[in-house]
Amino acid sequence: MRMTSSSKFSTAPRNKKSRRLEGLTALAFLSPALLLIALIVTFPLLYTLFQSGTDWVLTNPRPQQFIGLKNYAELTGDSRAVAALVRTVLLTVFSVGLQMVLGVGMAVVMNRHFFRRGLVRTLALLPIVATPVAISLVFVIMMNPSSGILNLGLKSLGLPPLAWIYGENTVLPSLVLVDTWQWTPFVMLIALAGLATLPSEPYEAARIDGATPWQTFSKITLPLLMPTLFVALLFRTIDTLKLFDTIYAMTQGGPGTASETVNLYLYTLGFTYFRMGYASSLVIALFALILGLALLLIKRRRQNALS
Amino acid sequence: MRSVEVFAPKRPPSRGRSNRQTERLNRALALGTSLFFVLPILFVFFWMVSMSFKTQVEISSASPTLFPAAPTLSWYQDLLTRMPFGGYFLNSLIVGVGSTGLGLAFGLPAAYAIARWKLTGASTAVLITRIIPAISYLIPWFIVAKRIGLTDSLFLLILLHLTVTLPLVIWIMIGFFEALPDELEQAARVDGCSTWQSFVKIALPLVQPGLVAASILAFISSWNNFLFAAVLGGPNSQTLPVVVYNLLSFEQANWGPLAAGATLVCLPIVLATLFFQRYLVEGLTAGAVKG
Numbered sequence: 216m217r218m219t220s221s222s223k224f225s226t227a228p229r230n231k232k233s234r235r236l237e238g239l240t241a242l243a244f245l246s247p248a249l250l251l252i253a254l255i256v257t258f259p260l261l262y263t264l265f266q267s268g269t270d271w272v273l274t275n276p277r278p279q280q281f282i283g284l285k286n287y288a289e290l291t292g293d294s295r296a297v298a299a300l301v302r303t304v305l306l307t308v309f310s311v312g313l314q315m316v317l318g319v320g321m322a323v324v325m326n327r328h329f330f331r332r333g334l335v336r337t338l339a340l341l342p343i344v345a346t347p348v349a350i351s352l353v354f355v356i357m358m359n360p361s362s363g364i365l366n367l368g369l370k371s372l373g374l375p376p377l378a379w380i381y382g383e384n385t386v387l388p389s390l391v392l393v394d395t396w397q398w399t400p401f402v403m404l405i406a407l408a409g410l411a412t413l414p415s416e417p418y419e420a421a422r423i424d425g426a427t428p429w430q431t432f433s434k435i436t437l438p439l440l441m442p443t444l445f446v447a448l449l450f451r452t453i454d455t456l457k458l459f460d461t462i463y464a465m466t467q468g469g470p471g472t473a474s475e476t477v478n479l480y481l482y483t484l485g486f487t488y489f490r491m492g493y494a495s496s497l498v499i500a501l502f503a504l505i506l507g508l509a510l511l512l513i514k515r516r517r518q519n520a521l522s
Numbered sequence: 523m524r525s526v527e528v529f530a531p532k533r534p535p536s537r538g539r540s541n542r543q544t545e546r547l548n549r550a551l552a553l554g555t556s557l558f559f560v561l562p563i564l565f566v567f568f569w570m571v572s573m574s575f576k577t578q579v580e581i582s583s584a585s586p587t588l589f590p591a592a593p594t595l596s597w598y599q600d601l602l603t604r605m606p607f608g609g610y611f612l613n614s615l616i617v618g619v620g621s622t623g624l625g626l627a628f629g630l631p632a633a634y635a636i637a638r639w640k641l642t643g644a645s646t647a648v649l650i651t652r653i654i655p656a657i658s659y660l661i662p663w664f665i666v667a668k669r670i671g672l673t674d675s676l677f678l679l680i681l682l683h684l685t686v687t688l689p690l691v692i693w694i695m696i697g698f699f700e701a702l703p704d705e706l707e708q709a710a711r712v713d714g715c716s717t718w719q720s721f722v723k724i725a726l727p728l729v730q731p732g733l734v735a736a737s738i739l740a741f742i743s744s745w746n747n748f749l750f751a752a753v754l755g756g757p758n759s760q761t762l763p764v765v766v767y768n769l770l771s772f773e774q775a776n777w778g779p780l781a782a783g784a785t786l787v788c789l790p791i792v793l794a795t796l797f798f799q800r801y802l803v804e805g806l807t808a809g810a811v812k813g
Contacts, residue, residue, distance in 0.1 A: 241639045243582035248632035248688065249644070255685050255780045259662035266661070321559045323661045335553075337799045339560050341567065343806065344795045346746045349784035350761040352770055355805050356777045362582060364569060396566065401806070408807040457655040460748045464767055478657055485661050486753065498658045509653050 237324075260502070263506035273489035286496035295472065296480060296497060305475040306387060307455040310394040314451055315444065317395065318402025323432065325403065326410045342397045351464035354393050355380070380466050383473040390474060393461055399430060402447045407441030410436070449512050456505050477501050570788075574598070574781035581777050595783035605765070607786070608803035616676050617751075618744040621683035622691075625740050626733070629686075629691030634721050637699035638707075645696060651689040656749050659685055667754055671762045674756025682750040686687070694808040695740065698732030699725060735805025738798050740789055762787045 223314035267286055271279035290296055325336055342350070357364050368374040379389045417435045426434070459478045462468065468475035468483065475483075481501065485494035523558075573581060601607050618800055636645050663682060667673045702725060708772040710720035726733070751761040766783040795802060 235624055237639070239639065241635045244631040244635035244721070245641065245644060248628045248645075248692065251628050251684065252647070252651060252687060255681055255688075256654065256659070259659045259666075260654070262662040262665075301536075319561070321556075324552055324559065327548070328552040329549045329556065331553075332556075335556050337796065339556075339563055340799070340802070341792060341795060342563055344742050344746075344802070345567075346748075346763055346766075346787045346791065348746075348748045348767050348783075349787045350566065350571075352766065352780050352784050353566055355739050356565075356567070356573065356780065357569060360582070364586060367584075367586065392615070400563065402540065404806055405805065409804075436616045452559055453653045457653075457657075459657060460763075464748070464770070465751075478655060481657055485657075485664075490659055491665070494661060498655070498661065501655055502658055505653055505655065506650065511651075 233444060246298045263495045263498050266492055267499050269492040269495075271492040273491050279492065280349075280494075286493050287500070289493065290496055290500060294301065295475075296477070298472070299475050299477045299480040302387065302474065303456060303478070304374065304392075306458070306476060307452060308388060309388075310398070310455050311448065311451045313391065314399045314402050315448060317399045318327075318482045319406050319437075319440070319444065321399065321403040322406035322410055323436070325407060339400050341400075343401050343404070344398070347397065347460040348464045350397060354389075354396075355465055358389060380474070381469055381470060386466055386470065386474040390462060390465065393465070394455060395456065397461075398451060402444075402451065405443060405447040406440060409440045412443075412470045412498065413439050445512070452512070453505060456501075456508070536579035543647070545653070546756075567788075567792075568577060570781050573777055574785045576778065577697060578776075578778060593740050597778040598786075601782055607765070610760050610765045611786075612761055613676060613759060614745055614763075617679045617683055617761060618681035618741045620743045621687045622737055622740040624680065624684055625691040629688050629736075630695060630733075632719065633692045633695035634699050637696050637702075648689050648692045651685070652693065654685075656685065657783055658751065660753055664754060671745065674759050676759050678754060679751055679759055679761070682754065683744040683747055686743050686747060690740050690743060691736045694736040694801055694805050695729065695732055698729040699807045731801055731804060732808075734798060734801040735808070737796060738802055739805045742794070745791060750807070 267282060269279040269282055270282045292471065320350050321339070325339070329335075341517070358366075358381075360366055360376060360378055360381055363379070365379065369376055380386050413436070417439070419433065421431045421435055457478065458476065459482070462474055462476060462479055463482070466474045468479040472480075477497065478501070481494055481497050484490050484497060571589060572588065575593040575595070577592055577594050577596075580586070580591060632644070632648075635641060636648075659682065663678075665679055672678045706721060706724055706728070710724050710808075715723065746763065747761075748763040750765065751759065751764045752767070755761060755764060766787050767782050769780050
């Protein structure tokens with residue numbers, strides 16, 4: 216997805232020998248990082264893949280047995296896993312959707328000129344860097360049904376109080392709210408960077424043609440911004456599918472299993488029930504889902520770039 | 523991507539006197555709309571800090587005030603004296619610096635090679651590392667750590683945080699190395715520089731803004747990381763996010779210590795952001811925009 220610009224460092228080797236030398240040099244630069252990635256990333260993944268074929272339970276002294284694809288078969292009939300997957304998808308669609316809409320709106324506003332713009336923009340970035348667990352705890356305080364500021368605010372507006380993260384029907388929207396609060400600025404930042412690179416000619420033409428601001432936005436800005444927004448969409452989708460800290464800190468998947476996403480169910484399987492074999496199969500399934508989705512998005516983008 | 527100066531103040535084209543009033547109105551409107559977005563963002567931070575200075579009576583009051591009526595430092599004193607908060611802070615710092623330093627040491631040559639020889643395969647591998655859910659490392663590392671007796675160690679946390687910092691460093695730095703002009707490299711070669719020499723003496727000094735961006739973002743991602751230390755950390759390797767999270771279970775419905783803890787964790791990061799804001803923006807938008 217990173218577009219390498221064409222002629223950078225094009226030091227064309229003169230002959231076979233020097234080309235081989237170039238290759239060795241490249242390998243020498245790359246291999247420390249690749250070896251480290253192999254050690255800390257690839258090895259654990261392969262190990263997980265192997266474990267997913269066993270019936271290993273950490274607390275069970277009986278030696279593990281290889282059971283083939285049985286874990287995966289169990290997974291397809293596991294209604295708790297399916298429900299967790301549905302929640303994960305819902306959470307991702309609503310969070311990322313809101314973040315994209317609000318983030319682009321925010322970027323368009325912040326792209327105008329106004330007093331203390333630099334300061335306002337910097338302040339708007341703070342949620343991106345704030346520690347998610349700390350922010351989650353602040354929202355836990357704010358969402359407290361009896362003494363939280365959010366319900367007091369609703370009350371002062373004459374609205375009925377909400378159960379927020381303590382209600383089965385309100386917990387997912389509450390998590391969407393927290394995730395949107397934290398990550399909309401990221402979309403804004405990427406969109407702002409995109410806006411800064413847009414050419415000015417189409418806008419001049421639009422002004423001469425007397426286009427309305429909305430027409431200018433929808434017919435010029437948005438299409439030109441699409442490649443940039445795609446990157447924001449990709450990263451936000453991946454990160455929301457993986458979201459763990461916020462949910463764990465705020466609800467631990469509760470009340471009941473009302474906010475249990477795949478990640479949370481996985482954690483429970485592995486570290487509460489210690490069903491390492493079965494949990495491993497869910498890890499592989501989640502990894503495949505995220506990887507597949509990412510590759511699909513990247514492929515679609517390449518096709519769009521070509522056409 | 524280097525050319526993306528998101529925060530550079532651009533002068534609007536000068537207009538006639540008649541337009542000046544509309545211009546002023548437009549600016550006021552833009553400021554107003556931007557505050558509509560920014561105020562909810564700031565309120566959460568404000569509420570966290572404000573609550574950390576409130577007395578228990580004020581916190582549980584049914585009609586809360588924005589600012590603490592009688593500001594108190596007692597929650598902070600409480601946190602700093604009741605537990606080795608300084609030690610936890612140091613743990614977070616060691617793991618953050620360690621995983622950032624190693625991420626740079628391993629990541630910089632790799633990013634240079636990917637940019638210089640256009641190794642798209644390797645860059646895809648880095649992207650894949652970026653998208654693997656952290657929890658997938660957890661089970662295997664949990665087992666390995668138990669077997670070789672490496673649980674509750676800062677070294678293990680540094681290794682695990684590298685799964686986040688290393689891909690991040692490489693990802694950000696590829697763009698910065700790509701932006702260097704070819705001629706520099708060729709000139710260095712004519713002068714008899716080896717590839718390593720031109721990497722260390724020419725390329726690295728020129729990508730300093732990228733180094734700052736990558737270092738800060740890697741450090742922040744390690745500082746904020748909760749999952750690894752929560753599962754594989756122990757009494758000797760607690761990091762701040764875990765400590766603050768644990769306050770929630772100990773301090774049922776006692777918001778003061780919670781707010782003070784959350785404030786203390788966020789404080790260094792927020793200060794760094796305000797200080798290094800320009801670099802941070804460059805790092806966060808790396809790879810998103812073709813410059």
